[in-house]
Amino acid sequence: MADLSIEFCGIKSINPFWLASAPPTDKAYNVVRAFEAGWGGVVWKTLGEDPAAVNVSSRYSAHYGKNREVLGFNNIELITDRSLAINLQEITQVKKDWPDRVIIVSLMLPCEEKLWAEIMPLVEATGADGIELNFGCPHGMPERGMGAAVGQVPEYVEMVTRWCKTHCKLPVIVKLTPNITDVRAPARAAKAGGADAVSLINTINSITHLDLDQMVAFPIVGGASTHGGYCGSAVKPIALNMVAEIARDPQTAGLPISGIGGIGNWRDAAEFMALGAGCVQVCTAAMLHGFRIVEEMKDGLSRWMDQKGYQRISDFQGKAVPNTTDWKYLDMNYKVIAQINQDDCIKCGRCYVACEDTSHQSINQLIDAATGVRTYEVNKEECVGCNLCEITCPVQGCITMVPQDTGKPYMNWTQDPRNPRAENKVVETV
Amino acid sequence: MILESLSYLPKSKEANESLAKHFTDLAPALNARQAAIESSRCLYCYDAPCTRICPSEIDVASFIRNIHDENINGAAAGILKQNILGGSCSRVCPTEILCEDACVRNHDAEGQPVKIGLLQRYAIDNMQFEQHPFQRAAPTGKKIAVVGAGPAGLSCAHRLAMLGNDVVIYEAKEKSGGLNEYGIAKYKLTDNFAQKEVEFLLQIGGITIKHGQTLGGNVQLKDLHAQYDAVFLGLGLGASKQLGLTGEDAPGLLAAVDYIAALRQSDDLSKLPVPARAIVIGAGNTAIDMAVQIQRLGAEEVTLVYRRGFEAMSATEHEQHIAKENQVRMRTWAQPQQVLLDDTGRVRGMRFEKTAEVNGRLSGTGETFEIAADAIFKAIGQSMDETSISDPLAKTLKRDGDKIHVDDQFRTVLPRIYAGGDCVAPGQDLTVQAVQHGKLAAHAIHADINGMKEAA
Numbered sequence: 001m002a003d004l005s006i007e008f009c010g011i012k013s014i015n016p017f018w019l020a021s022a023p024p025t026d027k028a029y030n031v032v033r034a035f036e037a038g039w040g041g042v043v044w045k046t047l048g049e050d051p052a053a054v055n056v057s058s059r060y061s062a063h064y065g066k067n068r069e070v071l072g073f074n075n076i077e078l079i080t081d082r083s084l085a086i087n088l089q090e091i092t093q094v095k096k097d098w099p100d101r102v103i104i105v106s107l108m109l110p111c112e113e114k115l116w117a118e119i120m121p122l123v124e125a126t127g128a129d130g131i132e133l134n135f136g137c138p139h140g141m142p143e144r145g146m147g148a149a150v151g152q153v154p155e156y157v158e159m160v161t162r163w164c165k166t167h168c169k170l171p172v173i174v175k176l177t178p179n180i181t182d183v184r185a186p187a188r189a190a191k192a193g194g195a196d197a198v199s200l201i202n203t204i205n206s207i208t209h210l211d212l213d214q215m216v217a218f219p220i221v222g223g224a225s226t227h228g229g230y231c232g233s234a235v236k237p238i239a240l241n242m243v244a245e246i247a248r249d250p251q252t253a254g255l256p257i258s259g260i261g262g263i264g265n266w267r268d269a270a271e272f273m274a275l276g277a278g279c280v281q282v283c284t285a286a287m288l289h290g291f292r293i294v295e296e297m298k299d300g301l302s303r304w305m306d307q308k309g310y311q312r313i314s315d316f317q318g319k320a321v322p323n324t325t326d327w328k329y330l331d332m333n334y335k336v337i338a339q340i341n342q343d344d345c346i347k348c349g350r351c352y353v354a355c356e357d358t359s360h361q362s363i364n365q366l367i368d369a370a371t372g373v374r375t376y377e378v379n380k381e382e383c384v385g386c387n388l389c390e391i392t393c394p395v396q397g398c399i400t401m402v403p404q405d406t407g408k409p410y411m412n413w414t415q416d417p418r419n420p421r422a423e424n425k426v427v428e429t430v
Numbered sequence: 431m432i433l434e435s436l437s438y439l440p441k442s443k444e445a446n447e448s449l450a451k452h453f454t455d456l457a458p459a460l461n462a463r464q465a466a467i468e469s470s471r472c473l474y475c476y477d478a479p480c481t482r483i484c485p486s487e488i489d490v491a492s493f494i495r496n497i498h499d500e501n502i503n504g505a506a507a508g509i510l511k512q513n514i515l516g517g518s519c520s521r522v523c524p525t526e527i528l529c530e531d532a533c534v535r536n537h538d539a540e541g542q543p544v545k546i547g548l549l550q551r552y553a554i555d556n557m558q559f560e561q562h563p564f565q566r567a568a569p570t571g572k573k574i575a576v577v578g579a580g581p582a583g584l585s586c587a588h589r590l591a592m593l594g595n596d597v598v599i600y601e602a603k604e605k606s607g608g609l610n611e612y613g614i615a616k617y618k619l620t621d622n623f624a625q626k627e628v629e630f631l632l633q634i635g636g637i638t639i640k641h642g643q644t645l646g647g648n649v650q651l652k653d654l655h656a657q658y659d660a661v662f663l664g665l666g667l668g669a670s671k672q673l674g675l676t677g678e679d680a681p682g683l684l685a686a687v688d689y690i691a692a693l694r695q696s697d698d699l700s701k702l703p704v705p706a707r708a709i710v711i712g713a714g715n716t717a718i719d720m721a722v723q724i725q726r727l728g729a730e731e732v733t734l735v736y737r738r739g740f741e742a743m744s745a746t747e748h749e750q751h752i753a754k755e756n757q758v759r760m761r762t763w764a765q766p767q768q769v770l771l772d773d774t775g776r777v778r779g780m781r782f783e784k785t786a787e788v789n790g791r792l793s794g795t796g797e798t799f800e801i802a803a804d805a806i807f808k809a810i811g812q813s814m815d816e817t818s819i820s821d822p823l824a825k826t827l828k829r830d831g832d833k834i835h836v837d838d839q840f841r842t843v844l845p846r847i848y849a850g851g852d853c854v855a856p857g858q859d860l861t862v863q864a865v866q867h868g869k870l871a872a873h874a875i876h877a878d879i880n881g882m883k884e885a886a
Contacts, residue, residue: 066498067470346534349476365477374477394473395539 002305003312004298006040008278009171009196009256011129013102015040016269016301016313017294020260020281021106021132021175024291026080028090032097037291038298041102043199043281046079046134047087047123048108048146049115053078061218063208063234072234073284074208076219076226078140079108084119088126095127103127104173108134108146111156113163120168130170133160135186136177136202138229148202151177154189161193171196173258176242178204178235183242184249191255198246199258199281201239203229232284236262240275244324247276264293266300273313274320332416333408336385336401338362338378344398347374351389351399359388433692435681436805438776439703442728449699452726456617456752457521457548465552469498471535472544479532480546485858486513486866490529494549506557509550510564512869514588515581517627518610519862520550521618524715526748528862562633567594572879575600575658577645580608581861582851583664584631585868586875590662591636593876600643600654608666610861612691615719617726645818652823655847659879662871663834663842663849664864668815673711673808677769682777686710686720686809693723705804707731709780710758711766712809713743714859718750720807721758732758733801737765737785737792767798769806779803814853830855840871841878848875 004015018041019025019034026045034042055077063072080087095103105128109115123131134141135151142149150156157174164172174190176183178201190198205227207217217225239261246252259277263269264285272280285293310316340351340363355363362382366375378389390399415424442449460468472494480490488509496505509516523529525547530536533543557563572595576583579601587597605611607624614624632639643649645665654661670685672678682705696702708729710721713736725732734753736743739762743750753760764782772778779802783794814832819825828835828843833855840848850867852859 067467344539346537346539347475347479348473348534349478350473353476372482374479 002302002310004040004302006279006313008258009130009173011041011102011104011171013040013279014100015294015298016273016279017297018042018102018104018258018279018281019286019291020283021045021104021134022283022287023075023077024283024286027082027087028094031090031094031103034286034291034294035094035098035101038294039101039291040279041104041129043104043106043132044087044091044128046106046108046137047084047119048079049110049119050084052081052083053140055081056221058219058221061208061228062232063230070232070284070288072206072208072230073232073287074206074219074228074230075203076139076221076228079106079134079137084122088122091126091128095129102129104130104132106132106134106175107164108137108141110145111150111160116160116163117167120164124168124170128170130173130196131164131168132173132175132199133164134175134202135160136175136200138177138179138203138205139227148177148179151175151186151202152180154185157186158189158193161190161195165194173197173199175202175260176200177202178238178242178261182245184245184252187246187249187252187255191252195255197256197258197278198252199260200246201235201242201261203231204235204238206230231261232288233262233264236268240271243272243277244275244321247318247321248324266297266304269297269301270304270316271320273317275324276318276321278313278317328413330412331410332413333406333411335404335406336387337380337383337404338385338387338389339400339402340376340378340389341398341400342375344395345376346395346398347376348394349374349376350392350394352376354388354392359386360384363389433684433689433703435679435684436689436703436705438681439705439804442700442702442704444700444728446698446700449727453616453620453699453723455620456615459555460545460548460552465497465549468545468549469494471542472498473534475534479534480529480544483528483532484512485528485860485862486516486519486869488512488516488550490546490550493553494544494546497549497553502553502556503559503563505553506559507563509553513862513865514585514631514869515610515627515861515865516550517554517630518581518614518619518624519865520547520554521623522610522614523547523862524746524748524860527746562630562635564588564592564634566592566634566636569596570594570876570880572596572659572876573598574660574662574875574879575654576662576664577649577651577654578608578664578666578851579603579606579628579639580664580666580851580864581610582666582853582864582868582871583608583662584628585865586662586664586848586850586872587637587868588631588634589869589872590876591634593872595636595659595876595879597637598658599637599639600645600649601639601641602644602647604641606639606641608664612694613687613716614694615690615723616694617723618719646815646820646824647817650821650823651819651847652821655823655844660846660848660875662840662868662875663819663847663853664851664868665814665818665834665849665853667812667852667859668818669813670808671811671813673766673769673810675766675769677771677777680769680771680775680777682804683769683806683808686712686716686807687812689807690716690719690723693727699727702727703805704728707801707803707805708733709801709803709806710734710809711780711806712736712811713738713745714809714811715745715749717809718745718753718758720809721753722756724807725756725758731803733761733803734758735761735764735766735780735782735801737763738787739763761801764799765792765794767794770800777803777806780806812852812859839874839878840867841874846879 021043137147141147259272260281493505493508530543536543610624767783768781770779851864
């Protein structure tokens with residue numbers, strides 16, 4: 001069996017599955033249950049200065065799929081609403097009882113060096129393995145000048161990171177907000193401030209849906225609402241891109257990344273790792289299904305690694321990074337064409353109407369005069385290989401995109417004669 | 431009393447209350463959660479096969495999407511626009527050979543069609559309109575006679591009214607609804623649904639129904655033809671086919687449709703005569719309805735006999751399954767040879783001759799057997815009640831076999847006389863087909879008498 005243990009910015013973990021700083025890691029009771037279930041580590045729910053934050057009632061809402069499956073999850077909960085002393089005491093005890101598990105302490109304080117300097121010895125005294133700076137919380141706390149309000153200003157990110165590195169001997173992980181134009185800027189700032197790692201993404205500003213009778217968004221607090229932070233499966237594509245952006249940025253290349261955002265199974269985790277993440281953090285999936293999901297995550301990842309011949313996570317970590325590039329370096333001569341497996345086709349016509357109405361009119365509907373049976377065929381001359389038909393087809397594997405042998409060599413946009421600004425234009429020889 | 435020929439038989443031992451429990455919904459309605467799950471399974475096909483096969487052209491994908499999006503009134507309006515009897519059709523349609531058979535999720539790899547019939551029922555049962563969802567067009571001043579308040583006639587009347595015409599329906603029976611009221615198994619149309627549906631349909635206005643009006647009896651076609659701008663004949667098939675055997679009129683032998691009608695109209699099931707042993711002859715849905723219902727009323731031994739094999743039965747596999755589930759014994763490849771009577775002349779059983787197909791033709795093998803029975807119900811099909819079209823004008827109607835000949839616009843050979851439903855040649859003995867005939871005939875009538883081009 002594959003070895004799932006990792007070392008992430010100097011922190012050893014028995015597996016790469018950590019629980020993110022959030023309600024599931026709010027107190028010892030939950031964290032102990034998580035460790036019993038098999039999680040490798042937790043990032044304890046964010047500690048702040050006393051008096052502790054106070055939360056409102058009605059805190060979560062969700063964006064549902066067709067059959068009430070939760071696609072996206074939204075919350076307006078603040079950082080811990082328990083006192084610093086109780087949290088520190090519990091962290092100390094749990095770490096003592098579970099020495100082989102990772103506990104990272106998430107912190108959020110106002111931008112005053114003195115406050116950060118004061119809290120560090122207290123955190124270190126718990127025996128925790130590291131700290132994570134919550135520069136991402138998008139709701140409530142930014143109004144008080146913390147969370148995303150810091151994460152959105154690279155100068156602040158660098159400054160606070162540096163304070164922490166100055167006053168703390170533990171590894172410092174900087175948690176980044178996605179509510180920003182270019183995530184590379186705060187990542188570079190974190191690195192400049194001396195961060196040992198970054199973790200991302202925190203939640204995305206969101207309103208999931210409305211009560212159209214009361215004319216108010218969810219979650220409803222006394223007839224009003226506020227934007228929350230969006231997470232869960234729906235944010236995975238956004239998170240993957242941001243992880244990739246940092247992984248392939250020459251300025252931050254090699255900076256350890258803890259991947260967060262919509263991870264619910266081993267495949268999600270493997271994808272984050274393939275784009276450079278050294279460990280992953282999970283929250284929403286655990287909140288929806290309980291801590292037991294880590295069992296299938298570990299099992300699935302391990303079996304997949306065995307199949308692929310990967311002995312440890314570092315064997316495939318970052319392997320998809322070189323294949324993630326700028327658009328201009330994609331091969332202009334590459335061509336795929338849709339192919340419909342007529343044996344699998346259930347004749348729902350979705351590919352046809354999608355292509356006919358919104359794309360390239362590359363699927364023909366043939367109607368058998370005698371039986372009325374519909375057959376859908378790809379018009380190879382017109383197909384541009386957009387994948388739309390394959391995506392809308394309800395039968396997995398029925399439509400495949402088949403690479404065509406164009407006989408032409410690799411040529412990217414910087415070389416393409418059709419590009420008026422091509423830097424490396426190739427002269428076509430006949 | 432129509433069941434006089436069975437009056438000497440015992441009544442059920444059970445009380446009405448407990449008997450009624452055997453006649454509750456055969457396929458219970460979906461609740462909101464089930465409807466949400468089931469509607470989410472619809473793939474919203476383009477040029478959807480379910481819609482293409484629906485005789486009444488209901489846009490199935492669209493109404494299911496509306497259900498899923500919690501637009502129940504939108505779903506219902508979409509159904510009713512094409513089929514004003516969408517509620518009863520959702521209950522009685524053989525969806526297993528129509529939309530649900532065609533459903534792409536019925537494909538080999540999945541084999542689980544979307545429950546279209548139950549979703550249609552969900553939409554109609556849960557619609558909440560403050561007023562009738564369809565409004566009448568400006569009055570045309572035209573008046574049309576519709577003969578028969580069954581699915582074809584009701585559908586025709588509603589559409590004619592909607593187009594601005596006034597309609598008078600002539601119905602022989604006490605109640606409207608036709609087979610929905612008198613002919614469908616009790617557990618398929620529960621809770622007086624047929625009458626509720628008629629009430630809903632009449633809300634559009636402009637339709638008068640006259641009961642106790644029998645064509646060929648107290649009403650003549652020539653009079654209707656003279657009094658109205660047009661006449662639509664939705665007569666149905668009022669006569670039960672005969673076995674052609676001696677003893678056909680003996681006590682203990684009667685048409686299944688007559689027993690079913692009495693059952694449907696009974697408000698005390700414990701008063702119905704119930705044979706301990708019953709034979710049902712036939713293999714259509716009526717035969718199944720009969721066999722299952724008499725079993726549920728307390729018959730101990732019910733044998734359905736059919737002269738061909740299972741695959742030739744007009745009752746669908748789904749219907750055959752219902753019969754088997756209700757302990758109905760099905761005997762194939764046997765035809766009635768003789769009605770067996772006791773000393774008093776009452777039915778005591780039937781002798782059958784085994785049959786076989788020889789060179790594509792059915793023939794008796796000469797081998798016989800007897801089944802003892804206290805009653806025999808024949809369900810070998812319906813035919814035109816000839817007395818209804820016996821006046822001099824009606825006699826000039828062109829016929830296809832015993833059915834009335836119509837063109838593709840449901841025009842008979844007589845000007846301003848139209849026909850549809852089971853009584854015309856293209857009929858398939860399906861409620862949904864009758865509704866479609868009525869609807870299309872209404873458009874043809876409206877266009878013809880108002881001097882318009884064919885309605886779009």
